[in-house]
Amino acid sequence: MVVGIGLITFRLYDCHSLKAKRKIVKAVVARLQNNFNASVAEVGSNDNLQGAEIGFSLVGNDRQLINSKIDKVFNLAESLGLAEIIDTEMEIFNI
Template structure:
Protein backbone atom coordinates (compact mmCIF):
# COMPACT_ATOMS: atom_id res chain seq x y z
CA UNK A 1 0.00 0.00 0.00
CA UNK A 2 1.49 3.37 -0.95
CA UNK A 3 2.24 5.84 1.81
CA UNK A 4 0.07 8.91 2.08
CA UNK A 5 1.66 12.26 1.63
CA UNK A 6 0.79 14.93 4.15
CA UNK A 7 -1.06 16.81 1.40
CA UNK A 8 -3.73 14.12 1.10
CA UNK A 9 -6.93 14.84 3.02
CA UNK A 10 -7.87 12.68 5.98
CA UNK A 11 -11.30 11.29 6.58
CA UNK A 12 -13.20 10.00 9.54
CA UNK A 13 -15.42 6.94 9.65
CA UNK A 14 -18.05 6.59 12.34
CA UNK A 15 -20.02 3.47 12.98
CA UNK A 16 -22.44 2.31 15.60
CA UNK A 17 -25.08 -0.14 16.67
CA UNK A 18 -28.41 0.92 18.15
CA UNK A 19 -30.37 -1.61 20.19
CA UNK A 20 -34.13 -1.06 20.32
CA UNK A 21 -37.04 -2.37 22.35
CA UNK A 22 -40.16 -2.64 20.19
CA UNK A 23 -43.06 -2.59 22.66
CA UNK A 24 -46.01 -3.32 20.40
CA UNK A 25 -44.53 -5.99 18.13
CA UNK A 26 -46.21 -9.37 18.57
CA UNK A 27 -44.81 -11.00 15.41
CA UNK A 28 -41.73 -10.94 13.23
CA UNK A 29 -43.85 -9.41 10.46
CA UNK A 30 -44.75 -6.44 12.69
CA UNK A 31 -41.11 -6.11 13.79
CA UNK A 32 -39.82 -6.11 10.23
CA UNK A 33 -42.22 -3.31 9.32
CA UNK A 34 -40.89 -1.11 12.14
CA UNK A 35 -37.25 -2.00 11.41
CA UNK A 36 -37.68 -1.28 7.68
CA UNK A 37 -39.17 2.11 8.51
CA UNK A 38 -36.33 3.04 10.87
CA UNK A 39 -33.65 1.87 8.41
CA UNK A 40 -35.26 3.71 5.49
CA UNK A 41 -35.51 6.98 7.38
CA UNK A 42 -31.91 6.72 8.65
CA UNK A 43 -30.70 6.15 5.09
CA UNK A 44 -32.79 8.97 3.60
CA UNK A 45 -32.07 11.64 6.21
CA UNK A 46 -28.39 10.94 6.84
CA UNK A 47 -27.13 9.20 3.70
CA UNK A 48 -25.82 6.46 5.99
CA UNK A 49 -25.10 2.80 5.34
CA UNK A 50 -27.65 1.00 7.56
CA UNK A 51 -28.60 -2.64 8.19
CA UNK A 52 -30.27 -4.85 10.77
CA UNK A 53 -27.33 -6.61 12.46
CA UNK A 54 -28.77 -8.74 15.24
CA UNK A 55 -31.69 -9.99 17.33
CA UNK A 56 -33.32 -11.06 14.05
CA UNK A 57 -35.67 -13.64 15.59
CA UNK A 58 -36.71 -11.70 18.69
CA UNK A 59 -40.06 -9.90 18.25
CA UNK A 60 -39.47 -7.03 20.65
CA UNK A 61 -35.76 -6.42 20.10
CA UNK A 62 -33.81 -5.02 17.15
CA UNK A 63 -30.15 -4.17 16.53
CA UNK A 64 -29.45 -1.75 13.70
CA UNK A 65 -25.93 -0.89 12.59
CA UNK A 66 -24.90 2.23 10.68
CA UNK A 67 -21.79 3.84 9.21
CA UNK A 68 -20.98 7.40 8.17
CA UNK A 69 -17.97 8.92 6.41
CA UNK A 70 -16.89 12.55 6.60
CA UNK A 71 -13.98 14.97 6.56
CA UNK A 72 -13.18 14.93 10.27
CA UNK A 73 -14.03 13.64 13.74
CA UNK A 74 -16.18 16.64 14.74
CA UNK A 75 -18.42 16.42 11.67
CA UNK A 76 -19.00 12.69 12.12
CA UNK A 77 -19.57 13.01 15.88
CA UNK A 78 -22.19 15.74 15.33
CA UNK A 79 -23.87 13.71 12.56
CA UNK A 80 -24.01 10.60 14.77
CA UNK A 81 -25.59 12.60 17.61
CA UNK A 82 -28.19 14.02 15.20
CA UNK A 83 -28.90 10.55 13.81
CA UNK A 84 -29.55 9.11 17.28
CA UNK A 85 -31.75 12.06 18.28
CA UNK A 86 -33.66 11.76 15.00
CA UNK A 87 -34.29 8.02 15.42
CA UNK A 88 -35.32 8.52 19.05
CA UNK A 89 -37.71 11.28 17.96
CA UNK A 90 -39.44 8.99 15.47
CA UNK A 91 -41.15 7.26 18.40
CA UNK A 92 -41.21 3.91 16.57
CA UNK A 93 -39.09 2.08 19.15
CA UNK A 94 -37.22 2.77 22.39
CA UNK A 95 -33.43 2.99 22.13
CA UNK A 96 -32.08 0.91 25.01
CA UNK A 97 -28.38 0.81 24.10
CA UNK A 98 -25.91 2.55 21.80
CA UNK A 99 -22.40 1.57 20.76
CA UNK A 100 -20.34 3.99 18.65
CA UNK A 101 -16.79 4.48 17.47
CA UNK A 102 -15.01 6.95 15.20
CA UNK A 103 -11.67 6.30 13.57
CA UNK A 104 -9.49 8.10 11.04
CA UNK A 105 -8.13 6.92 7.71
Protein backbone atom coordinates in the same frame (compact mmCIF):
# COMPACT_ATOMS: atom_id res chain seq x y z
CA MET B 1 -10.52 9.73 6.15
CA VAL B 2 -12.73 9.48 9.22
CA VAL B 3 -15.15 6.59 9.69
CA GLY B 4 -17.91 6.64 12.26
CA ILE B 5 -19.97 3.60 13.17
CA GLY B 6 -22.95 3.34 15.45
CA LEU B 7 -25.24 0.71 16.89
CA ILE B 8 -28.73 1.37 18.21
CA THR B 9 -30.53 -1.27 20.29
CA PHE B 10 -34.32 -1.01 20.34
CA ARG B 11 -37.01 -2.60 22.47
CA LEU B 12 -40.19 -3.22 20.49
CA TYR B 13 -43.38 -3.35 22.54
CA ASP B 14 -46.57 -5.02 21.30
CA CYS B 15 -44.66 -6.68 18.49
CA HIS B 16 -45.95 -10.25 18.25
CA SER B 17 -45.08 -11.14 14.67
CA LEU B 18 -42.15 -10.92 12.33
CA LYS B 19 -44.27 -8.81 9.99
CA ALA B 20 -44.85 -6.15 12.66
CA LYS B 21 -41.15 -6.10 13.57
CA ARG B 22 -40.10 -5.85 9.93
CA LYS B 23 -42.44 -2.88 9.43
CA ILE B 24 -40.88 -0.94 12.30
CA VAL B 25 -37.28 -1.81 11.41
CA LYS B 26 -37.83 -0.97 7.75
CA ALA B 27 -39.28 2.43 8.66
CA VAL B 28 -36.35 3.31 10.93
CA VAL B 29 -33.74 2.13 8.40
CA ALA B 30 -35.35 4.04 5.52
CA ARG B 31 -35.66 7.26 7.54
CA LEU B 32 -32.02 7.17 8.67
CA GLN B 33 -30.76 6.38 5.16
CA ASN B 34 -32.76 9.18 3.59
CA ASN B 35 -31.89 11.86 6.14
CA PHE B 36 -28.18 11.16 6.56
CA ASN B 37 -27.08 9.33 3.41
CA ALA B 38 -25.66 6.64 5.69
CA SER B 39 -25.26 2.91 5.30
CA VAL B 40 -27.89 1.44 7.63
CA ALA B 41 -28.93 -2.17 8.27
CA GLU B 42 -30.42 -4.46 10.88
CA VAL B 43 -27.38 -6.21 12.30
CA GLY B 44 -28.60 -8.19 15.29
CA SER B 45 -31.50 -9.65 17.30
CA ASN B 46 -32.95 -11.10 14.12
CA ASP B 47 -34.73 -13.91 15.98
CA ASN B 48 -36.01 -11.71 18.83
CA LEU B 49 -39.44 -10.20 18.16
CA GLN B 50 -39.15 -7.80 21.09
CA GLY B 51 -35.80 -6.30 20.10
CA ALA B 52 -33.81 -5.00 17.15
CA GLU B 53 -30.26 -3.81 16.57
CA ILE B 54 -29.62 -1.33 13.79
CA GLY B 55 -26.09 -0.46 12.75
CA PHE B 56 -24.93 2.42 10.58
CA SER B 57 -21.75 3.98 9.24
CA LEU B 58 -20.72 7.44 8.06
CA VAL B 59 -17.56 8.52 6.25
CA GLY B 60 -16.07 12.00 5.96
CA ASN B 61 -13.01 14.22 6.42
CA ASP B 62 -13.80 15.93 9.73
CA ARG B 63 -13.95 14.04 13.02
CA GLN B 64 -16.17 16.66 14.70
CA LEU B 65 -18.64 16.59 11.81
CA ILE B 66 -18.91 12.80 11.93
CA ASN B 67 -19.40 12.92 15.71
CA SER B 68 -22.14 15.52 15.30
CA LYS B 69 -23.90 13.48 12.61
CA ILE B 70 -23.82 10.33 14.74
CA ASP B 71 -25.43 12.25 17.60
CA LYS B 72 -28.10 13.51 15.19
CA VAL B 73 -28.75 9.94 13.99
CA PHE B 74 -29.33 8.87 17.59
CA ASN B 75 -31.62 11.85 18.20
CA LEU B 76 -33.67 11.18 15.06
CA ALA B 77 -34.04 7.50 15.87
CA GLU B 78 -35.39 8.43 19.29
CA SER B 79 -37.68 11.17 17.99
CA LEU B 80 -39.37 8.77 15.56
CA GLY B 81 -41.10 7.17 18.53
CA LEU B 82 -41.48 3.81 16.80
CA ALA B 83 -39.54 1.90 19.46
CA GLU B 84 -37.72 2.54 22.72
CA ILE B 85 -33.96 2.95 22.48
CA ILE B 86 -32.31 0.96 25.26
CA ASP B 87 -28.66 1.31 24.22
CA THR B 88 -26.45 3.22 21.79
CA GLU B 89 -22.82 2.70 20.90
CA MET B 90 -20.51 4.64 18.63
CA GLU B 91 -16.91 4.51 17.50
CA ILE B 92 -14.98 6.99 15.40
CA PHE B 93 -11.60 6.20 13.91
CA ASN B 94 -9.19 7.57 11.33
CA ILE B 95 -7.92 5.57 8.41
